[in-house]
Amino acid sequence: MLAKPLVYFAYLLKTSPYYQKSKRFFYNLLENPQSKMKSYFDISMICLVMLSVFFLVYSVEHKLNEIGEFFEQFVVVVFIVEYLLRAWLFSDSHLIIISEYERAEYLNIPFSVIKTLKKILEKKLEYIFSLIAIIDLLAILPSYRPLRIMRILLIFRLFKLFRYSNSIKVFADVLSNKRFELLTLAIFMGFLVFISTIAIYLFENPSSGGNVRHLYDAFYWSIVTISTVGYGDITPLTFGGRLVTIALILSGLGVLSFFTSIIVSAFNEKMYTLRENRTYAELSRLDNFIIICGFGRVGQEIAANLTKDQQAFIVIDTDENNIKLAKKNNYIYIQDDASQNTILTNAGINSGASSVLCVTGNDVINVYITLTSRFLNPDINIIARANRADNVNKLYQAGANNVIQPFEVSGLLAAEHVGQPVAFEAILGILQEQKQILMETLIVYPNSLLENKLIGDIDFKHRKLTLVGVISANKIHLKRRNRYKVKNQHFYFNPENHFELLAQDMVIVLGRKYSIEHFQDQIEKSKLRPVK
Amino acid sequence: MKKIIIFGYNNLSYEAVSRLDQKYQDIVIIETDPALIQSAKDKGYNTKNIDFRCDVALKSLGIGKSIDVIFCFLLEDFNNIFLTLSARAIDKNINIIAIAGSAQSAEKLIAAGANKIIDPYQICGQKIHELIKKPDITNIIDHTVFGRDDLHIAEIIIPTGSSLENTYSSTLSLNEQFNLVLIGIVDKELGDKLHFAIGEKDHKLDAGDILVVLGPSREINAFKQEVTNA
Numbered sequence: 221m222l223a224k225p226l227v228y229f230a231y232l233l234k235t236s237p238y239y240q241k242s243k244r245f246f247y248n249l250l251e252n253p254q255s256k257m258k259s260y261f262d263i264s265m266i267c268l269v270m271l272s273v274f275f276l277v278y279s280v281e282h283k284l285n286e287i288g289e290f291f292e293q294f295v296v297v298v299f300i301v302e303y304l305l306r307a308w309l310f311s312d313s314h315l316i317i318i319s320e321y322e323r324a325e326y327l328n329i330p331f332s333v334i335k336t337l338k339k340i341l342e343k344k345l346e347y348i349f350s351l352i353a354i355i356d357l358l359a360i361l362p363s364y365r366p367l368r369i370m371r372i373l374l375i376f377r378l379f380k381l382f383r384y385s386n387s388i389k390v391f392a393d394v395l396s397n398k399r400f401e402l403l404t405l406a407i408f409m410g411f412l413v414f415i416s417t418i419a420i421y422l423f424e425n426p427s428s429g430g431n432v433r434h435l436y437d438a439f440y441w442s443i444v445t446i447s448t449v450g451y452g453d454i455t456p457l458t459f460g461g462r463l464v465t466i467a468l469i470l471s472g473l474g475v476l477s478f479f480t481s482i483i484v485s486a487f488n489e490k491m492y493t494l495r496e497n498r499t500y501a502e503l504s505r506l507d508n509f510i511i512i513c514g515f516g517r518v519g520q521e522i523a524a525n526l527t528k529d530q531q532a533f534i535v536i537d538t539d540e541n542n543i544k545l546a547k548k549n550n551y552i553y554i555q556d557d558a559s560q561n562t563i564l565t566n567a568g569i570n571s572g573a574s575s576v577l578c579v580t581g582n583d584v585i586n587v588y589i590t591l592t593s594r595f596l597n598p599d600i601n602i603i604a605r606a607n608r609a610d611n612v613n614k615l616y617q618a619g620a621n622n623v624i625q626p627f628e629v630s631g632l633l634a635a636e637h638v639g640q641p642v643a644f645e646a647i648l649g650i651l652q653e654q655k656q657i658l659m660e661t662l663i664v665y666p667n668s669l670l671e672n673k674l675i676g677d678i679d680f681k682h683r684k685l686t687l688v689g690v691i692s693a694n695k696i697h698l699k700r701r702n703r704y705k706v707k708n709q710h711f712y713f714n715p716e717n718h719f720e721l722l723a724q725d726m727v728i729v730l731g732r733k734y735s736i737e738h739f740q741d742q743i744e745k746s747k748l749r750p751v752k
Numbered sequence: 753m754k755k756i757i758i759f760g761y762n763n764l765s766y767e768a769v770s771r772l773d774q775k776y777q778d779i780v781i782i783e784t785d786p787a788l789i790q791s792a793k794d795k796g797y798n799t800k801n802i803d804f805r806c807d808v809a810l811k812s813l814g815i816g817k818s819i820d821v822i823f824c825f826l827l828e829d830f831n832n833i834f835l836t837l838s839a840r841a842i843d844k845n846i847n848i849i850a851i852a853g854s855a856q857s858a859e860k861l862i863a864a865g866a867n868k869i870i871d872p873y874q875i876c877g878q879k880i881h882e883l884i885k886k887p888d889i890t891n892i893i894d895h896t897v898f899g900r901d902d903l904h905i906a907e908i909i910i911p912t913g914s915s916l917e918n919t920y921s922s923t924l925s926l927n928e929q930f931n932l933v934l935i936g937i938v939d940k941e942l943g944d945k946l947h948f949a950i951g952e953k954d955h956k957l958d959a960g961d962i963l964v965v966l967g968p969s970r971e972i973n974a975f976k977q978e979v980t981n982a
Contacts, residue, residue, distance in 0.1 A: 517874070518873045518876045518877045518880070519877070521876070521877025521878060522877045522880050522881050526881065526884075531884075601884075603884070605876060607763070608763065624880055624883070625763075626872040626875065627764040628763070629879060630764055630871075631765065631766065631768035632767060632768070634851075635772045637868055638756065638847070639773060640906065640907045642938055643964050645946050646935050646946055647893075647905060649948070657950065659893070660889065661886070661888050684950050684951045685951070686933065686935075686950050687927075688933055702968070706891045711892055713903060713931075714931055714933055728888070730948065735950070
């Protein structure tokens with residue numbers, strides 16, 4: 221009887237975009253480590269916790285005024301809402317209902333509401349009994365009036381702070397890596413404490429003239445001594461007691477240094493991954509960045525140029541010296557082999573990267589990285605460097621979009637310099653954008669002032685621009701002269717006056733930066749104008 | 753006819769030689785590795801096996817007398833610096849073009865007396881950067897300057913007695929008459945600087961001025977004919 225509306229409700233939730241949207245929103249706010257919202261939320265929660273603790277400490281000796289009381293109420297409400305939201309986010313109950321229902325349908329057995337609800341409850345209980353949820357709950361309790369005794373639980377409110385920062389997780393991770401060593405040490409220390417507790421009690425009990433009154437005192441003294449803290453509130457008086465103390469202090473030094481070395485080495489080992497995690501976290505916040513594989517001379521040149529453009533990128537290289545250089549320049553880097561799938565995936569080839577540059581000095585490696593990148597992401601833009609002319613085709617076969625040969629370009633420039641020095645200066649000038657003169661594309665946006673206009677009607681001269689040509693993928697232009705195939709579109713050199721521009725065509729002009737930018741602005745503005 | 757010597761036979765020199773018009777230039781390649789000499793000979797290049805470290809050998813090649821240009825395309829920067837220094841000491845006016853493997857070497861080569869430094873890695877890096885920033889333009893430049901299609905940038909010197917003498921650059925309208933785009937002008941009245949033709953200034957053309965044009969080679973030749981025949 222209850223089954224039908226329950227299942228119906230579950231399906232309703234599953235298909236409701238509003239429900240999904242709100243759940244996603246709260247997930248981003250509370251749990252998603254990659255969302256910006258979570259970090260803002262965490263910071264404000266830390267402030268809230270600190271303030272509330274301050275008020276609670278204040279209220280130990282003073283009476284809170286109305287504002288304080290109100291604030292306390294507010295904090296508790298926030299905590300409760302947060303607790304409930306986290307419980308809600310922890311599992312998708314409607315999915316459990318649906319899967320149970322579908323299973324029952326498939327197996328042709330009756331759908332049991334009780335069993336399903338039990339399953340849901342189990343899942344939620346799993347949340348309630350998780351350590352962090354218990355801390356959350358205990359942090360709410362101190363303000364429950366009849367339980368003022370529970371003030372001690374205030375501490376848990378401070379523990380709650382750990383939830384909002386990563387450091388405790390990192391520390392726990394580091395320690396858990398050294399479980400075995402720490403366990404060995406703990407057992408050894410346990411024996412030591414046990415033996416010394418018994419020994420000191422035997423030597424120093426009041427009947428033997430000492431001041432260790434009972435076993436608890438002996439245990440307390442052992443811990444204080446072995447940790448080399450040594451308060452001196454309980455001191456051995458007998459000869460035997462002092463012998464025990466000497467032995468315990470010496471072994472305490474050993475235990476302590478052993479413990480320190482474990483922690484230090486654990487952090488050392490973890491340092492690399494910690495750093496790498498930070499790199500990935502930094503990357504995940506970026507969008508539209510470039511992966512540079514190989515940080516030799518070419519890679520460095522590209523990185524310097526990209527930095528000037530404020531374009532984000534990540535450097536991958538195996539070479540120690542190259543990585544040192546990247547570190548020095550504060551670039552994001554990974555010191556590893558870029559031909560490995562995991563490294564490229566971690567570097568974000570499928571999550572935000574727009575281009576991969578394979579620019580190591582070794583063509584074999586470049587081919588391998590190109591192939592791997594193309595396999596991992598069929599749509600990404602890959603530019604590769606070929607040091608030998610015979611490898612150009614192999615790189616294209618491996619999936620590169622563009623292949624650059626450093627020696628070809630340089631040889632050509634050298635030849636040009638001798639044959640046509642003035643033309644050489646012109647090429648170099650345009651290539652390097654010297655004197656603010658550049659070649660640039662003007663995109664013909666739909667509804668902009670350029671659309672459906674004839675080339676002859678655009679006054680390039682007046683705008684201090686020189687028309688070079690038009691790039692278009694539009695088939696209408698195909699019958700025109702001066703056509704050159706460039707990738708999957710055509711470049712129309714020096715188009716005639718009656719050449720009509722269509723949407724998505726690109727006009728290539730030569731001119732000063734200001735003139736080009738000014739014209740681009742006008743085009744941008746014109747496309748926003750309502751169509752008459 | 754220009755006399756050119758290329759030191760070192762490798763990808764770079766191969767590319768440079770194949771781009772230089774051998775009809776108008778006399779090119780000699782210097783290499784010491786017998787295998788490389790053979791492969792250069794197979795391609796029909798004029799090669800010689802001499803030690804560049806020896807001034808007498810350099811002089812015997814004609815440096816200081818008939819040679820106009822040398823390319824220092826040796827693989828090690830220090831060799832190129834040594835060669836540049838030696839050649840400059842022999843001939844004050846020779847045109848030396850050298851490759852540099854790093855920014856520091858480039859400075860040293862300039863100090864040693866090279867006229868033009870080419871840093872293949874820097875150029876490669878810049879080209880890749882261009883490809884990311886402006887892929888369309890870079891592709892066009894590839895097809896024109898780097899000559900994958902029949903579009904070239906050429907410079908044309910206006911000879912004395914040309915029909916273009918005493919005309920103005922604004923009246924050229926090369927795009928309508930010759931299917932060429934005027935990229936820039938060196939107006940000798942204003943010095944040797946290249947002025948890009950972007951409608952900023954109307955240049956009066958005289959003999960000796962240089963026009964830089966972009967277009968198909970047939971049109972470039974037609975224009976050359978027109979300029980010289982008048």
